[in-house]
Amino acid sequence: MSTLTLRLRSPLSQRIDMSPFTPELVAGRQADEVARILLWLGNRQVDAGELFAINGNSTEQIVIQSDSDRLDRIGADMSGGSIRVEGNAGAYLGCGMRDGAIHVSGDVGLAAGCAMRGGRLALDGNAGDFLGGALPGERQGMRGGSIVVKGSAGDRAGDSMRRGMILIAGDCGDYSASRMVAGTMVVLGQCGAHTGTAMRRGSLILTNAPKSLPVTFNDNGRHNLNFLTLLSRGFKDLPAFASLADKGNLVQRWLGDLSCGGKGEILITTPDLA
Amino acid sequence: MLIKLEGGRIYDPANNINGEIGDLYVRDNEIVAAPGDNETVHRTYALAGKIVMAGAIDLHTHIGGGKVNIARTMLPEDQRGNVMAKGGLTRSGGGHAAPSTLAAGYRYAEMGYTSCFEPAVLPANARQAHMEMADTPMIDTGGYAMLGNDDLLLQLIADGAEQQTVNDYVAWTLQATQCIGIKVVNPGGINAFKFNQRALDVDDAHPHYRITPREIVSKLSRALYELNVPHPLHVHASNLGVPGNYLSTLATMEAAEGLPIHLTHIQFHSYGTEGDRKFSSSAAVIAEAVNRQANVSIDVGQIMFGQTVTVSGDTMAQHANHNHAHPHKWTCMDIECEAGCGVVPFRYRDKNFVNALQWAIGLELFLMVDDPWRVFLTTDHPNGAPFTSYPHLIRLLMDRSFRNDLLGEINPDAASASHLGSLQREYSLYEIAIMTRAAPARILGLTDRGHLAPGALADITVYHQHEDPEQMFANPMLVFKAGDLVVEEGRISKPVKGTTQVVRPEYDPAIEKEIGRWFERYHSISLHNFGISDDEMAEGIGSRVTVHPCREGRP
Numbered sequence: 163m164s165t166l167t168l169r170l171r172s173p174l175s176q177r178i179d180m181s182p183f184t185p186e187l188v189a190g191r192q193a194d195e196v197a198r199i200l201l202w203l204g205n206r207q208v209d210a211g212e213l214f215a216i217n218g219n220s221t222e223q224i225v226i227q228s229d230s231d232r233l234d235r236i237g238a239d240m241s242g243g244s245i246r247v248e249g250n251a252g253a254y255l256g257c258g259m260r261d262g263a264i265h266v267s268g269d270v271g272l273a274a275g276c277a278m279r280g281g282r283l284a285l286d287g288n289a290g291d292f293l294g295g296a297l298p299g300e301r302q303g304m305r306g307g308s309i310v311v312k313g314s315a316g317d318r319a320g321d322s323m324r325r326g327m328i329l330i331a332g333d334c335g336d337y338s339a340s341r342m343v344a345g346t347m348v349v350l351g352q353c354g355a356h357t358g359t360a361m362r363r364g365s366l367i368l369t370n371a372p373k374s375l376p377v378t379f380n381d382n383g384r385h386n387l388n389f390l391t392l393l394s395r396g397f398k399d400l401p402a403f404a405s406l407a408d409k410g411n412l413v414q415r416w417l418g419d420l421s422c423g424g425k426g427e428i429l430i431t432t433p434d435l436a
Numbered sequence: 437m438l439i440k441l442e443g444g445r446i447y448d449p450a451n452n453i454n455g456e457i458g459d460l461y462v463r464d465n466e467i468v469a470a471p472g473d474n475e476t477v478h479r480t481y482a483l484a485g486k487i488v489m490a491g492a493i494d495l496h497t498h499i500g501g502g503k504v505n506i507a508r509t510m511l512p513e514d515q516r517g518n519v520m521a522k523g524g525l526t527r528s529g530g531g532h533a534a535p536s537t538l539a540a541g542y543r544y545a546e547m548g549y550t551s552c553f554e555p556a557v558l559p560a561n562a563r564q565a566h567m568e569m570a571d572t573p574m575i576d577t578g579g580y581a582m583l584g585n586d587d588l589l590l591q592l593i594a595d596g597a598e599q600q601t602v603n604d605y606v607a608w609t610l611q612a613t614q615c616i617g618i619k620v621v622n623p624g625g626i627n628a629f630k631f632n633q634r635a636l637d638v639d640d641a642h643p644h645y646r647i648t649p650r651e652i653v654s655k656l657s658r659a660l661y662e663l664n665v666p667h668p669l670h671v672h673a674s675n676l677g678v679p680g681n682y683l684s685t686l687a688t689m690e691a692a693e694g695l696p697i698h699l700t701h702i703q704f705h706s707y708g709t710e711g712d713r714k715f716s717s718s719a720a721v722i723a724e725a726v727n728r729q730a731n732v733s734i735d736v737g738q739i740m741f742g743q744t745v746t747v748s749g750d751t752m753a754q755h756a757n758h759n760h761a762h763p764h765k766w767t768c769m770d771i772e773c774e775a776g777c778g779v780v781p782f783r784y785r786d787k788n789f790v791n792a793l794q795w796a797i798g799l800e801l802f803l804m805v806d807d808p809w810r811v812f813l814t815t816d817h818p819n820g821a822p823f824t825s826y827p828h829l830i831r832l833l834m835d836r837s838f839r840n841d842l843l844g845e846i847n848p849d850a851a852s853a854s855h856l857g858s859l860q861r862e863y864s865l866y867e868i869a870i871m872t873r874a875a876p877a878r879i880l881g882l883t884d885r886g887h888l889a890p891g892a893l894a895d896i897t898v899y900h901q902h903e904d905p906e907q908m909f910a911n912p913m914l915v916f917k918a919g920d921l922v923v924e925e926g927r928i929s930k931p932v933k934g935t936t937q938v939v940r941p942e943y944d945p946a947i948e949k950e951i952g953r954w955f956e957r958y959h960s961i962s963l964h965n966f967g968i969s970d971d972e973m974a975e976g977i978g979s980r981v982t983v984h985p986c987r988e989g990r991p
């Protein structure tokens with residue numbers, strides 16, 4: 163399989179919307195054609211070739227080489243194929259994507275995977291705020307697919323999430339799983355304050371007690387939940403998360419947020435008691 | 437610079453010109469009489485086979501002020517989904533239901549509109565409303581200040597104040613807010629909402645002031661009449677959207693006691709309670725009442741199917757409707773407790789009985805009101821639909837078979853509950869020119885526009901003749917704004933800025949003492965910081981003021 167490679171030539175003065183470079187949008191185009199795609203750079207339009215050295219002619223895989231945090235909307239709305247970012251990505255990575263795979267070796271900015279409907283997002287570094295969240299002003303966050311983060315995530319991870327799975331090996335900021343409606347989120351590190359605020363349904367699985375829960379969460383006691391075994395079996399290809407199996411099935415279960423229905427659950431594994 | 441528009445077919449109802457072939461001359465910003473032989477014509481446009489009308493005027497469109505901005509803020513998806521990139525001459529913008537100022541100005545001009553009026557300027561928020569309108573390019577603007585739910589007026593009426601005092605307060609409000617008319621929204625009802633009332637009919641007493649909406653309408657319409665303000669009281673009547681509200685609408689017409697009164701978005705006020713669903717059309721009764729009473733004018737507030745956002749000063753009605761919000765988010769707010777504001781996004785569906793019947797009721801009203809000088813083409817943008825649907829609406833009025841085709845697609849129960857299918861009328865181009873140009877100019881007292889006689893401002897729209905009126909009105913061939921060619925083939929060719937239209941009736945400045953005391957006691961700012969001066973309009977806000985004369989003589 164050949165590859166289309168875009169290497170950022172020099173640091174950027176403005177943010178760039180990278181959504182024209184998805185496998186289906188560049189399908190069948192040669193490198194020189196791709197180089198003529200117009201991009202907004204501040205208030206003027208420039209040829210993609212002015213900003214990127216572009217090689218190859220793939221339809222299936224796109225590689226973006228950049229250390230900039232200003233390349234926004236990489237893989238937005240994509241519906242197949244794969245994008246590999248060697249370096250960092252800006253905001254709205256994979257926003258609204260339906261299918262396909264995105265892999266980032268470095269860090270990503272705000273709202274990665276927001277409003278995502280399907281496909282796979284794999285981040286080796288850290289994610290910004292609103293990972294898998296909703297577009298500003300909208301009421302639905304991530305609606306399908308999976309997001310796996312080896313590093314940490316910012317505030318509001320899983321905000322308004324409705325379906326799909328988010329796995330975070332590191333820590334989370336404040337308001338994790340806020341306004342969550344459904345779906346599953348796992349955090350192996352430490353969650354910040356106000357975890358689960360306005361959570362309606364859905365599951366948040368933690369291996370450490372969060373810094374704080376809203377007072378509108380109720381302690382539902384300890385439970386032995388066999389489905390955790392099944393869940394962690396699904397992680398056998400993800401070494402960081404396979405360790406969840408070692409924690410056993412015994413969890414402290416909290417239900418909330420009672421201010422909006424209270425059917426969300428936060429499960430905190432309690433290995434010391436297992 | 438002398439321009440000749442040669443050989444177009446001219447529709448100029450204000451001067452009784454109905455489709456006659458003729459020439460127009462424009463010198464600088466004005467239409468002029470045919471020049472002498474010795475004068476040089478600098479530019480001639482050969483318009484054989486083209487349609488020539490004055491620039492269109494929208495007398496009721498929410499394009500500036502707090503609630504429009506709230507709608508923009510609340511609906512980022514409306515901007516994201518309708519992005520308009522910067523062009524060679526135009527700046528970027530966007531939005532469909534709640535377009536940005538720039539998008540609204542460009543699109544209005546591209547449809548041949550040259551003057552637009554924001555009907556709900558909260559006096560405390562007039563400064564911001566004018567700033568937004570100043571930022572709306574291409575068109576002249578103006579606003580109607582909202583009174584009739586402000587505690588000062590209600591207190592004055594409750595205390596039995598002289599009509600003269602009310603007149604002075606009204607005239608002062610027009611001056612302080614740089615407005616051209618007065619609007620009352622759900623008279624007294626928005627105020628009653630704050631006393632926990634959820635309905636206030638025309639003869640119900642306000643829970644605190646013990647006065648009725650009828651008294652408020654009567655006092656305000658008389659004030660405007662006695663002040664010789666050309667535009668009659670602009671009324672959003674009681675009980676908006678409530679089945680059976682046609683009775684309130686008829687009572688509101690009566691409340692003017694024969695003085696001029698304009699009832700806005702009357703489609704939302706023409707509902708009966710017949711049928712299984714207790715929701716029916718009362719368009720025939722309302723149209724008959726309008727036909728019978730020459731003092732009454734209306735605009736329709738036609739709805740169109742699709743996504744929009746409702747923005748209204750009527751907190752009472754908007755609060756009642758918030759469960760229908762689509763997408764599900766809404767807000768009601770107020771500034772200085774002067775009136776109200778509610779923003780509820782909404783999607784009208786053609787398969788929904790109520791929405792489909794609303795669509796039919798609006799068209800029934802257009803077709804059953806006989807006099808095109810007293811019915812205006814509006815969708816109450818964006819409440820019934822965005823103003824961009826006007827060309828489609830014009831086709832519905834001009835093309836009966838098109839109308840009946842669409843009638844066949846809506847909810848069948850609504851279609852059979854409506855008389856629309858039996859209405860034969862088709863509007864002519866002359867009648868469209870009346871309702872979108874000549875009549876709004878006349879009812880607003882704008883003698884300088886809406887017609888094509890020498891001396892008029894050179895606001896002119898030229899259309900290609902087209903079998904489909906929707907195509908014709910969506911993409912004019914040429915639009916002139918004050919003599920400048922600003923649109924060619926439906927695209928902006930020269931960005932310009934408009935001015936703000938106002939009237940200035942005289943008043944006894946002693947009223948400012950009383951208003952000042954009220955401000956000291958209840959407002960968060962002082963009277964001195966409230967009014968907007970001409971200098972501030974021109975330099976701070978960025979839109980010069982054009983003062984229009986009041987009617988002559990005492991009534």
Ligand SMILES: [Zn+2]
Pocket residue numbers: 621672700701748749
């Ligand atoms: Zn209204």
Ligand SMILES: [Zn+2]
Pocket residue numbers: 496498555700701816819
């Ligand atoms: Zn309105």
